[in-house]
Amino acid sequence: MSKWFTHFAGRTADAMGSPWAFIVAIGVVVAWAVTGPVFHFSDTWQLVINTGTTIVTFLMVFLIQNAQNRDAKALHIKLDEIIRVMDGARNQLIDAEDLESKELEDLKSDFREALKAEVGQEVNRKLIEVGSGAQGDSGGERASGDKPTQDRAVREEATGRSD
Numbered sequence: 001m002s003k004w005f006t007h008f009a010g011r012t013a014d015a016m017g018s019p020w021a022f023i024v025a026i027g028v029v030v031a032w033a034v035t036g037p038v039f040h041f042s043d044t045w046q047l048v049i050n051t052g053t054t055i056v057t058f059l060m061v062f063l064i065q066n067a068q069n070r071d072a073k074a075l076h077i078k079l080d081e082i083i084r085v086m087d088g089a090r091n092q093l094i095d096a097e098d099l100e101s102k103e104l105e106d107l108k109s110d111f112r113e114a115l116k117a118e119v120g121q122e123v124n125r126k127l128i129e130v131g132s133g134a135q136g137d138s139g140g141e142r143a144s145g146d147k148p149t150q151d152r153a154v155r156e157e158a159t160g161r162s163d
C-alpha cells in the first residue's frame with residue numbers, strides 16, 4: 001500500500017503542478033461562473049464550488065505533504081553523504097534534522113559565532129593588505145579622509161554589508 005501511495009502521490013503532485021492542471025482549474029471556475037445566471041446565483045450554486053474546492057484542497061494537502069517529505073528525506077540523505085565524504089566537515093551534523101529544537105539553536109549559534117570570527121579575520125587580513133600597500137605610496141602623502149574611507153570599503157567588501 002505504501003509503495004502504491006508513494007507512486008500515486010508523486011504522479012499526482014507532478015500532474016497538479018503542471019500548466020495543464022492550472023488551465024483545467026481555470027476552466028472549472030469559468031464554467032462555474034458562467035452557470036451562475038442559469039442557477040440564479042443560488043446557495044446551491046455557491047455550495048458546489050465551495051464543496052469542490054474544499055475536497056480537492058483537503059486531498060491535495062496529503063499528496064503534497066507526502067511528496068515534500070520524500071524530497072526532504074532524499075535531500076538530507078544527499079547532504080549527509082556530502083558531509084560524510086568531506087574532509088574537515090563535522091560528521092556530527094549528519095542527521096541534524098533529528099536533533100531537538102534547542103540543539104539546533106545551539107548549532108546555529110555556534111555557526112554564527114564561527115562566521116563572525118572568519119569575517120573578522122578576513123577584515124583584518126584585508127586591512128593589513130591595504131595598510132602595507134599604503135606604505136609604498138610615493139612620499140607617504142595622503143588626504144586626511146582617504147584611510148578611513150579605504151578601511152570602510154574593505155570592511156564592506158569583506159562582510160558584504162555597509163555600515
